[in-house]
Structure formats: C-alpha cells, structure tokens
Amino acid sequence: xxxxxxxxxxxxxxxxxxxxxxxxxxxxxxxxxxxxxxxxxxxxxxxxxxxxxxxxxxxxxxxxxxxxxxxxxxxxxxxxxxxxxxxxxxxxxxxxxxxxxxxxxxxxxxxxxxxxxxxxxxxxxxxxxxxxxxxxxxxxxxxxxxxxxxxxxxxxxxxxxxxxxxxxxxxxxxxxxxxxxxxxxxxxxxxxxxxxxxxxxxxxxxxxxxxxxxxxxxxxxxxxxxxxxxxxxxxxxxxxxxxxxxxxxxxxx
Amino acid sequence: xxxxxxxxxxxxxxxxxxxxxxxxxxxxxxxxxxxxxxxxxxxxxxxxxxxxxxxxxxxxxxxxxxxxxxxxxxxxxxxxxxxxxxxxxxxxxxxxxxxxxxxxxxxxxxxxxxxxxxxxxxxxxxxxxxxxxxxxxxxxxxxxxxxxxxxxxxxxxxxxxxxxxxxxxxxxxxxxxxxxxxxxxxxxxxxxxxxxxxxxxxxxxxxxxxxxxxxxxxxxxxxxxxxxxxxxxxxxxxxxxxxxxxxxxxxxxxxxxxxxxxxxxxxxxxxxxxxxxxxxxxxxxxxxxxxxxxxxxxxxxxxxxxxxxxxxxxxxxxxxxxxxxxxxxx
Ligand SMILES: [Fe+2]
Ligand SMILES: [Fe+2]
Ligand SMILES: [Fe+2]
Numbered sequence: 001x002x003x004x005x006x007x008x009x010x011x012x013x014x015x016x017x018x019x020x021x022x023x024x025x026x027x028x029x030x031x032x033x034x035x036x037x038x039x040x041x042x043x044x045x046x047x048x049x050x051x052x053x054x055x056x057x058x059x060x061x062x063x064x065x066x067x068x069x070x071x072x073x074x075x076x077x078x079x080x081x082x083x084x085x086x087x088x089x090x091x092x093x094x095x096x097x098x099x100x101x102x103x104x105x106x107x108x109x110x111x112x113x114x115x116x117x118x119x120x121x122x123x124x125x126x127x128x129x130x131x132x133x134x135x136x137x138x139x140x141x142x143x144x145x146x147x148x149x150x151x152x153x154x155x156x157x158x159x160x161x162x163x164x165x166x167x168x169x170x171x172x173x174x175x176x177x178x179x180x181x182x183x184x185x186x187x188x189x190x191x192x193x194x195x196x197x198x199x200x201x202x203x204x205x206x207x208x209x210x211x212x213x214x215x216x217x218x219x220x221x222x223x224x225x226x227x228x229x230x231x232x233x234x235x236x237x238x239x240x241x242x243x244x245x246x247x248x249x250x251x252x253x
Numbered sequence: 254x255x256x257x258x259x260x261x262x263x264x265x266x267x268x269x270x271x272x273x274x275x276x277x278x279x280x281x282x283x284x285x286x287x288x289x290x291x292x293x294x295x296x297x298x299x300x301x302x303x304x305x306x307x308x309x310x311x312x313x314x315x316x317x318x319x320x321x322x323x324x325x326x327x328x329x330x331x332x333x334x335x336x337x338x339x340x341x342x343x344x345x346x347x348x349x350x351x352x353x354x355x356x357x358x359x360x361x362x363x364x365x366x367x368x369x370x371x372x373x374x375x376x377x378x379x380x381x382x383x384x385x386x387x388x389x390x391x392x393x394x395x396x397x398x399x400x401x402x403x404x405x406x407x408x409x410x411x412x413x414x415x416x417x418x419x420x421x422x423x424x425x426x427x428x429x430x431x432x433x434x435x436x437x438x439x440x441x442x443x444x445x446x447x448x449x450x451x452x453x454x455x456x457x458x459x460x461x462x463x464x465x466x467x468x469x470x471x472x473x474x475x476x477x478x479x480x481x482x483x484x485x486x487x488x489x490x491x492x493x494x495x496x497x498x499x500x501x502x503x504x505x506x507x508x509x510x511x512x513x514x515x516x517x518x519x520x521x522x523x524x525x526x527x528x529x530x531x532x533x534x535x536x537x538x539x540x541x542x543x544x545x546x547x548x549x550x551x552x553x554x555x556x557x558x559x560x561x562x563x564x565x566x567x568x569x570x571x572x573x574x575x576x577x578x579x580x581x582x583x
Contacts, residue, residue, distance in 0.1 A: 019331075026325045026334070029341055030318035031553065033363075035349055038318065044343035045325075049335045056331075070330045094564050100342040147571040155567025183331065204261020244387055251445050253329035253387070253437075 004184035007120075008063045009082060010121045010189065012072070013179075015055030015223050016083035018126065018130075019073055021104060022048030023237055024091055026132045027125060033094050044101070047133040074245035078234045085224035088234045092162065095155065097150055099162035102141035106202045109134040110195050112138035142206045146149040149210025161208070164215050171220030174199070255313035255401055257468040257540070259306040259486075262298035283484050288414035291357040297480040298456065299483050303413055304358050306485060307373070311351035312369045312376035314344045316550050320384040320394060329387060336433050337390060343426045352377045354415040355520060368556050379466050381544030388441045388451035389459070394434015396456075396463040396501065402427045403497050404467070416485070422506055435504065442508040456505065457513045461531040463469035467494040469533055498526050 026045040032038040056069035067075075085106060091097045112134050113129035125172030149159040176184075183189035207214055217227045242251070260298060269277060275294055289295055321341050328334035352362040357380065368374040379397050384390065409420045441452035467490040471477040480486035488496075498517075507510050520527045538544065542551075 016279070023326060026338060029322035029338070030315075030345075031322075031557045031560075033557065033564035035315065035345055035352070037564075038345040039342055039349070042338050042345065046335055046338045046342065049331055049338065053331050053335070070332075073331055094561065100414050144568075148567045150574065151567025151569075151571040152563070154563050155570070158563065237273075240326050243327055248447055249443065249449055251329075253333055253440055253444075 001178045001182045003182055003186055004062060006179045006186075007166070008059055010183050011055050011059035011062060011123075012080075012082040013084075015059055015069075015072070016081050017053050017087050017104075017108075018055065019052040020081070020083045020234070020237060021087040021101075022046075022052060023241055024089075025101070027091055028068070028097065034175050037094070038190040041097075043147055044137055044140075047130075049135070051126070051130045051133070054129070056124055056197055060125065062206070068246075078230050079227050081230065081234060081238075082227050083234075084169065084172050085231055086166065086172070088224065088231055089166065089169065090233060090238060091159060092165075096162040096165065098144045098186045098238075099159060099166055102145045102206065103166055103203070105134060105138035105141050106199055106206075107170075107195070109138050110120065110198045111173075111190075112171050114190040114195070118189055123188060123203065128227045138202075139171070142202075145206055149212045159210065160212050163212055167215045168218050168221045170199075170219075172222045172224060173252040174205055175222060176222075177226060201202065221241045255310040255317075255404070255466075256306045257309070257375070257377060257466070258471075259302065259309060259476065259480065261476040261483075262301045263475060264298075264479075265475045266478050266482045268288065280482070283412045283482075284568050286410075287412075287413050290414045298479070301541075302321055302480060302483070303416065303485055304360050306354055306480075307351050307358075307416055307419075308360070308365045308374055309376060311348050311355060311365065312374060313380065314348035314351060314378045315369075316380045316554060317344050317397075319553055320380055320382070320389060320546075323384050324387060324390050324434040327387070328390075333390075333437070336565075340394070340430050340433060343430065347419075347423045347426070350419040354413075354419045357415045364545050365560065370551070370558060372542065372551070375540065377466060378544065378551075379462050381539050381546045381550060383546050384464050385458070386451040386455060388438065388448070388455035391434050391437030392440055392455035392459040394432075395432050395504070396434075396459050397466070398427055398430040398434060399501065400463050400466045400497050402431060403493045403500075404488075410484070410563065413559070428490040434438060436508075438508055442510055452508070453510050456510050460513050461535075463495055464498070464531045465536045465539075467491075467497070467535075469536065495525055498528050508511035551575055 022045045025041055025048065028041045029045075030038060032041055052073065054071050056072045060067040060072055061070060082103075086100060089100060091100075094222060112127040112131035115195070116124050116131055118124055118127070145159065145174060148155040150156070172190045175190050179190065180192050184191045224231075244251075254516075267276065269280075272280065272380065276296055279289075279295060279299075289299075317339050321337060321344075325334060325337050325341065328337050352365060355365060356362065379400075382395065390562065398428055402424065405420055405424050409417055409424055410470065411417045411420065438452055438455075441448040444452075469490065471490045477486055483487075502512060502517065513531045516527065516529045539547065
C-alpha cells in the first residue's frame, strides 16, 4: 500500500473515532444524571471534537485534494468512515455510555502515547496534545465504572450488562490490516496487537475493582475501521450530523 | 433575564420606624453598599426572596441547556459544534455556581431540583420556545444571552456576597455567549437567500419572547420595591427592557434584518426607541406552563432526574463502602 494512502486512511481512523464518539457523547447534553456529569460529558465531547479537527485537518492535507476537516466530517457517506464499531454504538443508559467511554479510553491513551513518540512529527504533536486529554478521560471513566460496578445491586447489574454488550467490539482495535502494517513499517504507529497487553491489564484492574467480570471471548464484531461493514447506527448519526451541510450545499456557516 | 416576577414579602417596604433594631442595622449595611455574607444576620424575607430568585436563575441555566442542546448534534461545522458545546457547558456551570450560592442560604440543590420538577419553582419563560433552525442558535446567543446580560451586569453589585460573586464569574462568560450568537447571525444574514430567511425568521420568533424575559412592568410592584430596597434587584423591568431595545435595534440594522415591530421608531425627545409591548397574555400562559415547549422541557428534566437515580444511588453506595473500608482499616 502506498504510504500516503495508508497515512490518509490511518488519520481518518483516528479522526473518525473522535468525531463519532464526540457526537455520541454530545447527545447527553442537558440530560445527564447530575449537573457535574452534564459538565463533564460536554467537556469530553468538546475535547473529542477538538481532536477531530486536528486529525481530519491533517488527513485533508495529506490527501492533497483540498478537502478540509469539515468536508471530511460532513460530506462523506458511511462506507467512507473509518471509526471503530465501538464508538458508533448507542448511548444506552449512563452506565453503557461510561463503559463505552472507558473501553475506548483504555485503548486510546496507550495508542496516543505511542503515536506521540512515533516517527511522524505532525502526528506525534497531535497525539501528545490529545494524550493529556485522554489521560483525564480515562481517569474519570475508570472511576465511574468502578463506582457504579461496585455500587448498588442495580448499578452493578447495569454495568455488567454494559460490559457484556460492548465486549465483542473490543477485538477490532487490536486487529492489524495493511494500513496498520504500512504505519508500523514507516515507524509512525505501533502494531495494534502489541497494545493488547497494556489494555487488558488496565481493563483487568478496573473490572476487579468494579467487581465486574470480563466475558469469555465471543465472536468479534469488526468492519468499522476498514469501513467494510459499519453498524446500522452510523447512517443515523450521519443523517443528523451532516444534514445542514447536505441540505444547503456550498453555504458558509 | 432569568428570574421573572420573583415574589418578595408582598408587604411593601417597611419605614425605618417600622423596622426592628436588627432590620435597621441590616438596611444601613445594604444602603452603605456592604456585602451581606451567609453568617450575617438577615431578615427572613430577604433570605426567602433570594432563594426564590437565585433558584429560579439556576433552574433557567439548567433548562436553558435544552433548546441549544437541541442543535449540538446538527451543528453545521466542527468549529460551530465546539463553540456551541462550550457555551452549553458554561450554562451548566452557571447553574452550578448559582445552586452553590443558594446553598449558602440553607437550601440544598436536591431540594431546589425537587421544587423545579414538581412545578413549585419556575424557570425563565424564554426556554419554553422551540429552536427550529440553525439561525436560532444565533438568535438565542444574541438576544437571549443579550437580555440576560442586561440583568446580570447590574446584579454583580447585588447586596448578597455569594450571589454577587457568582454573577461576576457568570458575566465574564456571558459576553462570549452573546458574541458567538451574533457571529452566527452575521454569517447567516450575509449568507445565501435560504440562510437569510432563517435569520429573519429567527428574529421574528425570538423578538417578543426576548422582550418578555424582563417580565411585565413592575413600576408599581410591592415585590420589586422591596427587592430594590434590599439591592437584590437593581433596575426596574421597564428600564432594562428599554436598554435592551436601544442596544439591539442598531445591531439588527447592521445585520440587515427587520425587527418585527411596525411601531418601532427612534424617539428624539426621549432619546430612546419607542416599541410595542409583547403580548402579555402569552407571557402569563407560558409562565403557567402552557408555552410551546413547557411540557417537553419539564419531561426532559424529569426523565434525566429519574433515569439518573440509579447512578446517583450507585455512586453514593460506593462512596459509603469506601468510607466504611477506610474506617475499618484505621
Ligand atoms: Fe448563563
Ligand atoms: Fe444563558
Ligand atoms: Fe449564556
């Protein structure tokens, strides 16, 4: 695979993850269980959208077709999106949202940490900035997973259900394809499989403290980061997110 | 503004002769511009009026997240999405400062929340209007935050210390809110014909509800007279409304938009704009719960509270377990 093409794909993956997760988290605005969570969720969404601007902005530059971050976010259809299936999953209850956030953060932080010392200067810069935010997100989501897992009987049951529901999506981040191979070869990004150890260690520690049980490995859901088979949810997200840009083409906002 | 028709004692302002020794000393401190702090003696009526006013203001910030939250997932660019998120996050923060200020008067956030959800306490009428197009995000920032600022800037000098300090923090953020709103309007008003139409439509729908934010004329209100004597209200509703109109009309002209009031005109003699009063029967209907979005707004807040019960209980149970474990270890 041509290195530039692989780089573009890789940047879409990073940017689409934060774009779609940021969208999902922002759906909570004004509806959280406590005011502090309204603030924290908005803050998380804001960080993720900020990261999206950087990743997709760079993706557009690398592609060299004159597409801006906004063009990439608002004018691609579902099959051109490269986010993990995990992040397009619905919010569910607050527990499901926080479990999704924790699983994402527990992958995202080590990934960004590696990218920050990788061989691509621009990517390393963005990753270093994003890693600070991701570390904060991980602290928070881990605390909430522990607090709710080891809370009441009801909160425990809801958190276990959330983990069971989302676990099948946690193989995808660690599977390598030719894009990853090209990135690893170029010294830009780690081989995704090598990050599984650190991820499992963190998950194990947090789930122990949360008194939750990591499910037996079940059939892995994949197809998001390759764009081959997204869930039905992504189309609905885009329907909302892209509506103004699609309905009024060429308008400046 | 976010506190409308706040009831005070309803008895009118006492003369010095009618005041007790404590009341006289209290009034002297207020008149001298001193700040009243939570531990200081204060008349019970002052405390209760403040709880109603600050509580209503806090609830407005919280419910106020909803009409703007309605567009976050549809914001047209990443930058607009980020700005709107930051703005709505600020509003939640304002709610937090204000609930904290109210807590210093001996009422908990949970009690105030229950009062909101049961309908015993109100929030600003403005948040019962729908946000229908992206231009409404502009109109809300420009007009709604603009009207709020009119009220909140003078309240920085209010007599109650914690309320005054909350207002100072809030005002710092409000000017950014108004600017981002006006900036959206500017983009829309200078945009395509469809965008221009959205901008005019937003002004048409939000103009009178914004004027209503100041509440009906209170020149003869005993409640307002008492609140003004206590410096928890600084200007009359009519003064603030006039100031708002005088400031906003030239801004609308700059946008090339038409204020939906055929009788609006500059009055050379008064040095102010003459303008039409909003339909006060609509205002009273909205306050009574019959506005276009009252049912949805309250349903959304109730659902958030009810759905969140297991989260709050779970986190409390966990904190209790941790505390017990720590005690056992000692
Ligand atoms: Fe506010
Ligand atoms: Fe506001
Ligand atoms: Fe505001």
